[in-house]
Amino acid sequence: MIPVAVEDPADPRLAPYAAMRERDLVGRAGRFIVEGEVTLRLLASARSRFRAESVLLAPERWPGLAADLAGIDAPVYLAGKAAMSAVTGFPIHRGVLAVGLRGPEPGAEALVPPPPAPALVLGLAGLTNHDNVGGCLRNAAAFGADAVLLDAATCDPLYRKAIRVSAGAALITPFARLAPDTDWPALAARLGLELLALSPAGAETLDALDPPRRALLLLGTEGPGLAPGLMARVRTLRIPMAPGFDSLNVATAGAIALHRLARRAGPVHAEAC
Template sequence: MPPIPIDNEGDPRLAAYTSIREKDLTSGHGARFIIEGKVTLETAVRRGRFALESIFIADSRIEPLAELLARVPADVPVYTAPQSVMDKVTGFPMHRGVLACGLKGEIPDPAAFLESGVSAASTLLLLSDLSNHDNIGACFRNAAAFGASAVLMDAQCCDPLYRKAIRVSSGSTLWLPYAQGGTGLDMVNAAKAAGYEVWAMTPRTDAASLTSLPVPARLAILLGAEGPGLPDEVIAACRAVRIPMSEGFDSVNVATAGAITLSHVFTAAV
């Protein structure tokens, strides 16, 4: 389908893109989400697992993106407008000039995901109570980089399909399988029932050192929120594991902790 020019910021076909900084499109059944930037759009088109509803780009980007736009399914409209109109629609300067609207669809909870047999993963990344979009995005990027087959999150985690989370993940939230729902303990119990050993990452001094443990055939790595960390009852249901650090220092950013642990497991498997 050739690009559809639009010259009015009030055009109803652009409703999903209106004031996107101020609203959350990801909530509720069949919710939409916004993709921002060339890299993430390319990921969505070439390997994304979510359907695209539409694409909205500045008219100056049509020619540079011609090859990518040729891969867009014929039933996905591509709207284009002058930069000034695009900025008015979105509510802030859209320097990248590239947006798309995706359809979230049904996201399973961790237990249903594991029971369905969708994942034959040897390594899972489990996230509990992570409310920071940067951390969620970085955790997904680390999971993709170090070979985790899926990410499971409890209901307290923020949505990995927020614009910023997608961008920070380098688009990996668009293709890496994930599930979300329930409590952290529910998620741990579901992973254990599916045959995974669960490592709860914690700075506790009585936890086993990461480098001292053999890597099991099926492993789930659990990360908790920065500050409070994982609740005692959740850690008690897992094997407590710590990352060795310099004396007097016992913690790093949650995404960094995930990267170190995932890299250790990935290297052990190579």
């Protein structure tokens, strides 16, 4: 891989990096942006579910990344930070960007191991905050979840900030978008998973749960939470909290539950450090 210097911010090869913030909002037609060394290394690794279309580095970042990028099938462009900032439309401090390709999106059935294998799946319903979605992906990766399923209202794990908050987990943890009318209990039954919904109003405590071998853990938004009609139809769990401040971030609450469920479901965990 020999990098190519690109001096002109108007060079068409840099067009996918243009007006970055504005295009975060409108989408990129099958592309997404990765920024920073940790996430670029994951994108370039064999563990990534996605392929890089191109990489854009400040020249001084190339020596430290050359070995990681040796095997990728995509051009590496070098441009000074001033040129990078001119293209993207805001200051690029770290000088490490890439464009990834979404490729075809798998369905939930393709991602969840069939019975009788153990399975741990995270479901996100109505999570419209990119930090929370990124945090949930990170926690799913840390506790070896097989897949993350997203309802139609949940925001995109490949949004630039969500990837960053996920520490790159959005690139390696399988996720699938559900059809707008998907019924969670019916989906769980079809996949052979026990549906568990985490809620401050849950009927059982998490600690009293005997973790099922195949679980779908469902998280809703912090404010309204899961719809009452759905809550009435699923097994609900709560995390006991201090009186007067029963408020955990949704990704944090999910991490506590994934930690508990991962004891039995999901892949074997590394015990070494």
